[in-house]
Amino acid sequence: MPKLLLLEAMGNTGEYVFDAARDLGVDVIVVTHQDVHDDWYSPALRAKIQAHGTLVLTDFSDSEGALRQLTELARSEGVDGVVACWEFLTPLAARLAADLGLPGNDPSRALSCRNKRIMARAFAEHGIPAPRTVAARTLDEAYALLDTAALDYPVVVKPSEQSGSWGVSVVRGADELAAAFADARSHLFQMPHGIPLDPHVVIQEYVGGVEFSIETVVVNGVATPLFPYDKFTTDGDRRAEFGHTVPAELDEASAHTVREAAVAAAHALGVTHGIAHTELKLLPDGTTRLIELGARLPGDHIVGLIRQARGIDEARIYVQLALGREPDLTPTSDTAAGIRFLTPPRGGVLRSVSGIGDSGTVALSRLTVEPGDRVRPPGDNDSRVGYVILHAETAAEVNAAAAQVLANVSIEVG
Template sequence: MGEHYVDVTHVLCGFSKGLISDLDSLLPAASVLVVEDEYVSAARDVPRRIVNHPCVAGVVHAPVQNEQDPARVVRAVSRPRHIRAVVPATEYGVVAAAALADAWGLPGAGTPAAAILRNKAALRAHADSAGLPQPRWRPAESVADVVAFRAAHGGRCVLKPADRQASLGVRLLDADDDAALAWVGTTTADEPRMRARDTGAGRFLVEERLSGPEVSVECLVDGGELLFLNITEKLLHPGPSPVELGHVVPASLPPAVTGELHRLMRLLVTSTGFGSGVLHAEWILVDGVRPHLVECAGRLPGDSIDLLIDLAYGGRIVADLLAVLQEGAPPTRGPALAGAAIRFLSAQPGVVRTVTGLAESRAAEGVREVDLAAEPGTVVKEVTSSWDRIGHLLATGSTGTHAGQNAAAAAGLIEVRTS
């Protein structure tokens, strides 16, 4: 592996600048090795972007996104002499991380569980067999499949890719929506800078469209045992693309609903055989009380939910993840001590003309951070995935509800006018 990697103790599967920034304060210099696909590494300029991160020893190119044959990444990456943990840094590195951990005798998700979590069709089939409540569904191979399923399920449905992230390609269809147009949008949705070129043909699902509030559940799991569980309230953009508008931690739910989500997450862990790591599962609460599984990722949550958890509960969820992956002392967490929320900023599609209210927003109650990428001259696109949002605002409060109110009020002070 090279003499300059002699101090490596942690391997990241996939490049995540946010995770590496966290690890800079948790791990020694030159202790982290990033394993990334060569094409993705070049497209995202990974070698340059890791230079200013002391914890990173370097980047190794390997077929980290080849989920059909994870043994290839095991053959391509030599086991560091002092390795302590393998961490899935991105959605597309989940299976590779599990495969390397298995091969090197380290805790991890387990390759079979990781493969189920990485493919929405595999997860749907598993949930049916395990008795996990979820929407009715079927694989979709053509527009005709979508039209037939929609007609059989009340004239509404959800069309989605089986292997993407960030709501990319997800479409909500009503009875009068053009299924052919939606099919093109879903089947061509891609993120070429994030995806390797040899990932194979995409697969697609059509699902029953359920109604109800949405939540996500974040779990820290150690050897199949749930050590910590948080429930996050989700806010969604209106319209055909269900992109997150915001998150609130912790969610305020009736005790019976919270208890049922605990039960279902334990069932998901035991039925998949998930070993150690973090799970991020999304659920629709039908009639506000009956959880139905949307999807589940075997990695840290995105959209700054990990930061919201830290602000609400104290401690650091990334440090807890490292502890369970390197067989350290099991971390302990108590109930939430406060609330935290994030609101994502958007504007009407067009060219930005004016931006007002930033200073007032930053001075508003509970606001911790405001980040806006739009300025006069910026082109704002329609929000069809998480990548299309133009900024965010993070706020805290005495409870999750209070934090959510603070975030909404501060976000309302910002006006981005387009034409």
């Protein structure tokens, strides 16, 4: 039976991949840390691993030590494929696959899919339209680089290597830069593994337009983009994601433009065999600006949305690619699905969530925070208290139903 090494199954993406591997008749070795397994894994995922998988513990904060340990383990166990279900480990997965002679992405360019500073440089070198970017380690350097690059406000300030909109803000004037810079610099370790991150702060020109996401499947250097889907973010100085709809309501010419941009970005960042999750903006003049790309599956239950709307199981594709198998990208349905996240009006203690309703469009609703627990103020993805998944014949129907759900929901915080 083939064996798959799964680096960190924390979060919904890991569970999707674990299930897909088991459905394919693949043994799964899950690599994590004991504290993460005990405190961050759901009871359902822990039970699945205990019943159908193997658990291996390592220290991902020591990437070189983890690489040595996992290379030895993979060789002794006869591992046939490596995947990372936590984006901070995608460079490690690429290096490990290369050392083992297994399918994977270009390890020499893997950091460009994780580090936004390196990513911006790669986009520029390959002529990929993207926001103009500078990166600084100090506030004084940031002011100087903004002047040299002639970047006008507003600008977007973000950490080089964080995720989930942590430390990301829109800065509208020089007087706001210091606070935003300090916030971006406050996230120098990725928890819960304690992985050290690049201390540079990325500052980019703000671009308008409408934001979309798209998945690209790359098989031995040949990239096949799927379809664009909507990405919804909050307005204001903080830009947290609050939902997605699969597929996007786009005309075919615009969808073609987005697909071409996604393929070019994947080639530029060294995605040679795997999945590329790309986020970009479509401008009113019909051009695109690449925001970022990850050599990974999408989070936010998008894997489930794509499967529900189009019948394409991206987690299954991810496992097949890692094992050197040819995936089937043929859609088997033609509907739409969406997710909307529930966020509190302010930080405090969650009292209740009500008003979701039970219309035929709502496929699933779930709280991720229990009443009585403390919640973060809105501003990043960790402030979410739950989500609603919707399913309908068209994206327009999903979006209309989602707007109604969000209008009706009441979140009480004490």
